[in-house]
Amino acid sequence: MSITRRHMLLLLPAAAVAWKHVLAGTPESSPNYTMSQHWWSMLIDLPKCIGCGNCVRACQAENDVPDGFFRTWVERYHVSDYDIENPQVDSPDGGKKGFPPAKETSGKNFFVPKLCNHCADSPCTQVCPVGATFISPDGVVLIDKKYCLGCRYCVQACPYGCRFINPQSNTAEKCTLCYHRITKGLTTACCESCPTGARQLADLKNPNDPIHEFLKTHSVQVLKPYMATHSKVFYNGLDGSVR
Amino acid sequence: MQAFKDSGHLFRLAAVFVVGILLFVVLRSFLVPKSFGQYGHYRGDAMAEMAARPVNFAGHETCETCHAEVLDKKKDGKHAHVNCEACHGPLAKHADDPASVQPPKLDTAVLCVRCHEANAAKPKNFPQVASADHSSGLPCDTCHQPHSPAITNSAAGGAK
Numbered sequence: 001m002s003i004t005r006r007h008m009l010l011l012l013p014a015a016a017v018a019w020k021h022v023l024a025g026t027p028e029s030s031p032n033y034t035m036s037q038h039w040w041s042m043l044i045d046l047p048k049c050i051g052c053g054n055c056v057r058a059c060q061a062e063n064d065v066p067d068g069f070f071r072t073w074v075e076r077y078h079v080s081d082y083d084i085e086n087p088q089v090d091s092p093d094g095g096k097k098g099f100p101p102a103k104e105t106s107g108k109n110f111f112v113p114k115l116c117n118h119c120a121d122s123p124c125t126q127v128c129p130v131g132a133t134f135i136s137p138d139g140v141v142l143i144d145k146k147y148c149l150g151c152r153y154c155v156q157a158c159p160y161g162c163r164f165i166n167p168q169s170n171t172a173e174k175c176t177l178c179y180h181r182i183t184k185g186l187t188t189a190c191c192e193s194c195p196t197g198a199r200q201l202a203d204l205k206n207p208n209d210p211i212h213e214f215l216k217t218h219s220v221q222v223l224k225p226y227m228a229t230h231s232k233v234f235y236n237g238l239d240g241s242v243r
Numbered sequence: 244m245q246a247f248k249d250s251g252h253l254f255r256l257a258a259v260f261v262v263g264i265l266l267f268v269v270l271r272s273f274l275v276p277k278s279f280g281q282y283g284h285y286r287g288d289a290m291a292e293m294a295a296r297p298v299n300f301a302g303h304e305t306c307e308t309c310h311a312e313v314l315d316k317k318k319d320g321k322h323a324h325v326n327c328e329a330c331h332g333p334l335a336k337h338a339d340d341p342a343s344v345q346p347p348k349l350d351t352a353v354l355c356v357r358c359h360e361a362n363a364a365k366p367k368n369f370p371q372v373a374s375a376d377h378s379s380g381l382p383c384d385t386c387h388q389p390h391s392p393a394i395t396n397s398a399a400g401g402a403k
Contacts, residue, residue, distance in 0.1 A: 011265060035290070050365045052358045054329055061333045062299045076364050102363040109364035134285035144289035180296035189333070192300045195325045195358055196369075 038138040041232035048198035051111035055190035062189035070094040072115035079108040116175035117231035124154035299333035320391030351383040
């Protein structure tokens with residue numbers, strides 16, 4: 001028994017057809033939204049944040065985030081005058097119910113809302129073994145729930161602690177930048193409900209977006225710049241003590 | 244040719260490999276979703292699936308198409324830039340079916356302090372009160388109209 005040259009030649013076209021089937025994709029489905037025309041980011045204007053927790057509640061209402069887990073949360077920092085290296089940070093229930101009065105009113109006190117930084121070079125997407133998390137062509141780090149194994153690599157890889165495992169689905173979950181809203185021309189739930197405008201969704205590819213003027217005229221920083229993740233969540237007025 | 248005398252087993256081995264590879268390619272073509280690899284090493288359809296989810300917050304533009312009179316009330320006040328759903332909560336269902344889904348009545352005693360309760364971490368220029376001292380338990384809308392909260396002579400004492 002052996003495969004002759006003739007048999008081999010007969011099999012090759014079949015293999016070629018199968019391979020073409022593998023490579024074929026489906027065309028983009030949403031007609032009013034072109035992914036390549038957007039590059040989403042967010043601006044957080046810290047001097048405007050009042051720590052009301054509206055963003056946290058809105059996120060949970062919009063995205064069915066389970067209790068005790070957060071796609072966005074608010075931290076309160078207390079930096080004493082003599083120890084700026086070691087700030088005291090608290091975030092009772094993610095700031096969902098607001099904050100109790102500060103124990104110490106001396107020194108520096110301020111709020112820092114946090115969420116997925118939608119890094120352009122994100123560590124979490126690099127470690128996914130199955131291609132379940134990825135950076136979309138419009139710059140949003142997303143998770144494909146159907147592909148996620150729940151292996152938790154990405155949860156460990158995120159330097160900002162923005163991911164968690166959903167206890168119901170056992171898959172990784174995080175801020176999607178309200179992908180179902182921004183693709184419909186709406187802003188995110190957190191930006192929509194922020195009463196002071198401390199959070200603003202921004203499209204870096206839109207030349208008319210006010211973000212460009214803002215970035216030019218303000219001292220803007222990202223979290224953990226030394227991680228070289230090219231975070232796209234920009235913080236205005238970020239204190240050096242923020243981790 | 245003496246060296247290739249017993250080469251039959253090599254061809255059999257090669258045949259096993261060819262069949263194995265073919266099987267892999269054919270199975271892969273059925274198991275891997277069509278859109279995988281469309282934009283990168285992930286399923287391209289995943290984005291469309293995520294984008295298809297319904298929204299809960301309608302967005303202030305949607306509110307303003309019907310509630311223009313509230314917009315008028317708000318526009319000169321301090322709350323001009325506070326979106327409707329920041330206080331009223333997610334109301335996309337109400338926007339879809341305004342007749343049957345009514346937004347809940349809000350309690351200003353709970354609502355206002357979320358933002359305006361004094362806290363050392365809040366920006367100094369943000370209006371804050373210690374609610375217990377400020378109103379001695381009265382609901383905020385006894386004096387302030389939430390849509391335009393500054394107290395004027397005409398507004399004082401008028402609820403809603």
